Amino acid sequence: MLVNDLAHEMVAVKGYNAGIELAGKVADFATRELLEKILKDEDGHVDGIEEMQDQIGHMTLPLFLTTQL
Numbered sequence: 001m002l003v004n005d006l007a008h009e010m011v012a013v014k015g016y017n018a019g020i021e022l023a024g025k026v027a028d029f030a031t032r033e034l035l036e037k038i039l040k041d042e043d044g045h046v047d048g049i050e051e052m053q054d055q056i057g058h059m060t061l062p063l064f065l066t067t068q069l
């Protein structure tokens, strides 16, 4: 589940980065600022998933799941 979630988050990050680049090229700075805020959230999602994967790697899945109750 986390692998798939991370893959989709990375697609979102790539899309928002492309949108930010385009908004900058057409001087739509309001949209660019909005997309940058959303991208920051998406980056946080990526970090959260990677942190959970790291924890699972250290403590094994069954023990990790006991921390999620």
Ligand SMILES: [Fe+2]
Binding pocket: 009, 012, 041, 042, 045
């Ligand atoms: Fe996300």
